[in-house]
Amino acid sequence: MTDLIPELRTPSAPEGTGRVKSGMPVSRVDGRAKVTGQAQYAAEIHAPGLRYGVVASSTIARGRITAIDTAGALAVPGVVAVLTHLNRPKVRGFDLAYKDMTAPGGSPFRPLYSDQVFYSGQPVALVVADTFEAARHAAQLVRVSYQEEAHETNLLASLDQAYKPRPLKAGFTPPSSTGDADKAYEAAPVKIASQFYHGVEHHNPMEMHATTVVRGEDGHLTIYDKTQSSQNNRWYVSRAFGLPKDKVTVRNPYVGGAFGSGLRPQYQLTLAVMAALHLECSVRVVLTRQQMFSFGHRPETWQKVQLAANEDGKLQAIVHEAIQETSRLEDYVEVVVNWSGQLYACDNIKLGYKLVAHDRHSPIDMRAPGAAHGMHALEVAMDELAYKLRMDPLELRRINYADRNPLEGKPYSSKELGQCYDKGAQRFGWAGRPIEPRSMRDGDELIGWGMATGMWDSLVMVARVSAQLHADGRLVVSSAASDIGTGTYTVMSMIAAESMGLPMEQVSFQLGDSTLPFAPVEGGSSHVATVGGGVHGACDKLKKRLIRMAKAMPGSPLAKARPQDIAFEDGAMMLRHRPETAVPLGAVLAASGLDRLEEKFMMTPQMLKQRKYTRAVHSAVFCEVRVNEKLGIVRVTRVVNAVAAGRIISAKTAASQIVGGVVWGISHALHEESFTDHRFGRFMNHNYAEYHVATNADVHDIEVIFADEDDRVVSRQLGAKGVGEIGIVSTSAAIANAIFHATGRRIRSTPITPDKILLGDHEIPVPEPKQA
Missing domain, CATH: 3.30.365.10 (Aldehyde oxidase/xanthine dehydrogenase, molybdopterin binding domain)
Known part of the structure; x- marks a missing residue:
């Protein structure tokens, strides 16, 4: 058994690294292994007798499989098996066996479990062959007949079907409220009300999801998987297949990006294990780029934000409601509206969150889940309120600075957001910003400056x-x-x-x-x-x-x-x-x-102590855009992101995380959206050619500043907080606000594409949801 397991080398720092102290810009110890190809990823592990599996996917969004013809696939030389729901190995039948450590409430999707089809692109067969090429060819020859049923995938057309998530079922704490926001809103002299829309986004890390199962002579399975937790996936495999946990080992020494797509076990893991058990051999299954669009995604979201203030800018009411899509199997929930109850001082806050069940795979967490959408809406609304007050957007935020959580009255464990405002504004040159839109120009380009506040939870676990x-x-x-x-x-x-x-x-x-x-x-x-x-x-x-x-x-x-x-x-x-x-x-x-x-x-974690505080990282994002109105092209030419995240342990990797988040914020604001052909309930642009992401040409000057902060409530040992999410939070809002400052045109949906610059934002409907 040991001879079958590829050797893994733990990376160590290069000679001459020497003594280190927190905050030093140390280069990655695994950098050399990655750039020289020594680092082995899940699809690069080799084993004797390895066979290859390729997935055949459903072509309908909802219905049942009535027949599967595998004769053509089995006739291909080198093909050894075609697994379907009719001949797969035995798996457990109850929901709890498929619940991984991060599963939402409901019934997890089970690959090849039955004849039922829940979404377009669902795996319906796995072809296994001696070569990848044979398996790929044979997978195209699997013929599936369906009894198709009516499906629904359009959020904006089904907002009236929204319901409140069931807290016990979804593991969800409903957002709370305080005061009488509706009354305060009506009485306030200055107010705004806006709707926001965000389309589906897909993770698309560079490394596609893959699993290599190495089967030992004693039946032990050593699984190399693209995952964000080896132990979560071992737990899942042992429970779903009824295997003793000492018969399963999962390894993920190198992961080529995940961003939340690896939090839950994806279906290639289940299928690879099925094939290894069925054929009693080692098996590899790698998803295609198109199939990377066939599991979870950042959910499509509708939001409404209402803000009311006195003429001096002091907030009198905050109303924030959101409706998100989920699958028919699970109540996937995100923290979308809660940020509006934590960031700014206000006595009257009303928050609401609902779901609409669609015929899709369950959404999954994607970098800064909930905050990427929720903070965007809040911060664009704050900018809109600032203009109605004829006030500097940064000054409005300073006026409403919260020293305590307005909903719970708790102090913050640490909050150097004021320092972020000061340092970021100074470095950016915010004081020289004219307040009027369309007041800066360079040739054919209008120039705009925008800013936004960011916030993300500071989590500590066991x-x-x-x-x-x-x-x-x-x-x-x-x-x-x-x-x-x-x-x-x-x-x-x-x-x-x-x-x-x-x-x-x-x-x-x-x-x-x-x-x-x-x-x-x-x-x-x-x-x-x-x-x-x-x-x-x-x-x-x-x-x-x-x-x-x-x-x-x-x-x-x-x-x-x-x-x-x-x-x-x-x-x-x-x-x-x-x-x-x-x-x-x-x-x-x-x-x-x-x-x-x-x-x-x-x-x-220091649970008793931490409960007394609101624990979060904060940021202030300042952004410059240049907009060519004739072509609708937006360039983000300068970003300054000032971050308060406790003690910074590694200055180089921390700054790299923020820069990466900012780049994704640019992508979120201007590029990324998965379009659905609702006639078929199918994503249309499921490839890198048509699913646009920010590239080198879209990225210009990005500067990261860290505030001086030390948080011994979050981390008594280190004083540190995490920085993986905060870089993306509100970057898109700062860009949207800068576009308004440049053009005078307020666009409330993302991505902000050239057609919206040229023609204006599409109309976002105001729903009349049914009472839950």
Whole structure:
């Protein structure tokens, strides 16, 4: 069995990295492996006798399969099986077996489970062959007959079908309200009311979803999968197929981007395991780029925002309602409207959130789920209110700055948003902005400046970490965390190296293996505070034990030293005031007759303390656009994003995360949307040629500024918060506001495409939803 498993190498820092401290711009320790091709992804793992599976997809959006003709596919040389709902291996039949750690309420979709079709593009067969080419050809020869049923995929045409999610079923806490927002809105002298629309978006990371199942001679399955949690997928596989968990190992050492698409197990995992069990061999299944549009997505969303203020700009009422699509199987919910109850001081707030069930796959989290849409609507509405007040948009936000959560009355664990406003505005040159739209021009281009506030939750979860110090001075730290391109390898190595006083090249961090100590799903910008706190805790325990051992050594110069007087530097322990007393860590282990020393730590959030606070990261985004009205072309020429995210551990990877978020914000604002042909309930532009994303030509000057902040409520060990989401939040709003400043044209739907610049925004309907 061991001989079948490909060797995995844990990346370590290059020679000469040396000593590190928090905040240093350290290059990625896994960078060399990635740029030289040494890093192996899920579709690059090889095993003896490996076979290849290709998915055949449904062509209808709703109905039942009446017949499947696989004769043509089976006749292709090299094809060994065609799996359908009629001949698949046995799987469990109850919903709970398919519930992964991040599943919403309802019944999870089960690939090849029955003859029922829930959405267009659903997998209906898996062709397995000795070569990928044979499997791909044969998959096109599978003939499926259907009994088609009426379907619905148009949100704006079905807003009257909206219902409130069932809290217990969906695991959903309904948004709360305070005061009497409707009454305050009617009484206020200045008010605005706007509707917003956002189309479906798809994740489309560079690496497509893939699973390679390596089957050992003893039947053990070692699964290499594109996922944001090896342990979540191991749990799912063992439960769905009724396999003992010690018979399944899942690995994800390298992930080529995920952005939420890997939070839940995707259907290629289930199908690859089915094929491996059915044929008793190793199997690989890779989705095509077109099939990357056949599972979850950022949901289509309608919103209404009403703001009312006194003539001095003080908010009197906030009303924010949203309707989102979900599948008929699950109540997928997002935190869309809640931000409007947390960000600005106001005594009267009314929030509402509903769903419409469609014949689609369940939506899934996509970078900054809920906030990408909800904060966009709120911040565009705030800009609109500022113009109605004839007030600087930044000044309006300062007037309504909240020192406490307006809905709950809780203080913020830390909130340096004011510092973000100051630093961002100064760096951008906001003071020189004329208030009137269409007041800046350069040749054929109108120039506009816009800004917006960003906010995202600061999450901390439970994690376990192991730290092993070897006699040769190497430190190996382990946890079943994931690195989806965010820099987990690097940041965890930095935390361990700084804590133990070791050079980076002597530290390695192991992740991406379900057999390692428990780690949560990598999502929600939580890994640094969660797993990083665990790394710090494990190293702290290791240091305390080393101190005891060193003090017990015969003739030890540290025998009478207090623990607080001992420092760890350059691979040794020493008295802080007498560095010449250094005792090498290796010598401590040798004196005890040990070849290694291990400590484990369980990171848990400070629940009782954290409940007393609202915990969040904040940002202020300032943006310049240039708009050619004749062609409808918008260029985002300059962005300054000032972020308050606690202590920054790795300045280089943190800034990279913000830049990546800003680029996606540009894409969200100007490019990305999946269009549906509602006659067939099918996404039309399911490829890179027609699903537009921001490219190098769309990205110009982006500057990231970090505020000085230290949050020991969120992270008592590190003072850090996550930065994975905050970069995208409200970037699109700042762009929309800048376009208004340039053109005087308010566009309330995304993406803001050239036709909307030329012709104006399409009319967004105001629904009359049924009472839930």
